[in-house]
Amino acid sequence: MGFNGTEMSAHLAKLLTEIKPGGIILFARNINTPQQTWKLLRDVRRLISTPMFLCVDMEGGKVDRFRDVLGPSPAAADVFASGDRKLFRRHGRVIGDAVKALGFNTDFAPVFDLGLEDSRSVLTSRTVSATPKDIIVYAREFLRGLKDAGVLGCGKHFPGLGAANLDSHHELPLVKRAWKQLWAEDLLPYRKLGNSVPFVMVAHAAYPAVTPDKTPASLSKKWMSGILRDKIGYRGLILSDDLDMGGVLAAAPIEQAAIQTIRGGADMFLVCQQEENAPRTFEAIVRAAEKDRNFARRVEQCCDHVLAVKKKRKELKKIAPVPSEKILSRLRRELWELGERTRMEAAARGAGA
DSSP states (O other), X not given: OOOSOSSOOHHHHHHHHHHOOSEEEEOGGGOSOHHHHHHHHHHHHHHOSSOOEEEEOEEEXXXXXXXXXXXXXXXXXXXXXXXXXXXXXXXXXXXXXXXXXXXXXXXXXXXXXOOOGGGHHHHGGGOOOSSHHHHHHHHHHHHHHHHHHTOBOEEEEETOOTTOOSOTTTSOOBOOOOHHHIIIIITHHHHHHGGGOSEEEEOSOBOTTTOTTOOBGGGOHIXXXXXXXXXXXXXXXXXXXXXXXHHHHTTSOHHHHHHHHHHHXXXXXXXXXXXXXXXXXXXXXXXXXXHOHHHHHHHHHHHHHHHHHHHHOGGGTOOOOOOOHHHHHHHHHHHHHHHHHHHHHHHHHHHHO
C-alpha cells in the first residue's frame, strides 16, 4: 500500500497495524530527504513483525523518485543507447545502491515492455528497444546490478504495454496483437527472464486475442494462472499494478478488482494513491473469504507463497544503516558520473554509426 505524509503518525500506525500489509511503497510525495525517508521506513518496519517489501519505482529518467534528494538518474533508453553491457549492469547497481541506502529493499524495475511506436508517447524513454532480445540483454544486466546491491527487482508490465496507445493510469488500453505476436515478442522477456525476478507486475490492459471479453490482464485467470504460471512456468510473486489506476477501475470497482485479481492468480495487489482504499480492499478480501471457502483457501495460498518468499530472501533481512553524508555524497557522485558516462558513450556510438 501507499500512504500520505513523510513521517509516522498515529493514524498511519493504526492503519498499518490493522492491515499488516505485505509491503509499502513510497513516492516522491513521501520523500523529503534521504535521512527522513530512511527513518520513515524504519518506523514502518517496527510496526510489523514479519519482514516487509519496502518498495519504490526507480527506473531512472521519467520514473525517478530520488531526483530531488540525490540528483537525476539516466533513463533506461539512454543507457541502452550506449550499447555497453557493463553500463547496463552499472545502471542497476548505482540505482540499487541508492535504493538500499535510503532503506528500501525492492525496486519495481526494470520495464520489459517493447519500445513500439504505439506506446512511445506514453512510455517514452522507459523502454529500451522494439526488439525483445535487446530488452532481455539490458534487463538481465540491470537485474544483476540490483542483485549486487542487495535489492529485489520486478519485471513489468506483463504481458506487455508496448502496443498500448493509452495510459493505463487513466484509461484501459486495448492491445490488438495476435497471440503469435504476443508469445513471440511481448512475452519473450518473461519467458527468458521470468524466474530471475522475484516479482512480475501485471498490467491493466486488455488483450482481445486472449480475453475476447476485454478483461484486463490484471483481473484475468487466463493470463495470470494459465499463461504466466502454467505456460511460462513463473514461480515468483505475481503482483497486480496499482488498483487505484483508471485502467482497472474502468473494468471494476476497486473492492471487486481486489477480489478478482486474487481469484485470477495474483499473490498481491497494489493500492498506491488513495490511502482510504487500502482498508476498503483489505476488508473486501476478508468479507469474501468469510463467505466463500474456496476463496479463503486461495487467500491462504497467497499468504503462504508471500511468506515463503520472504523467508528465503536475504535482501529483506539486511537493513542499511541511516545514510551518512559521506555515503550520500558518494551516491550523488556516482549518479552524476553514470549520467555523464551514458551521454558520452551514447554520443560516441552515434558518431561511429
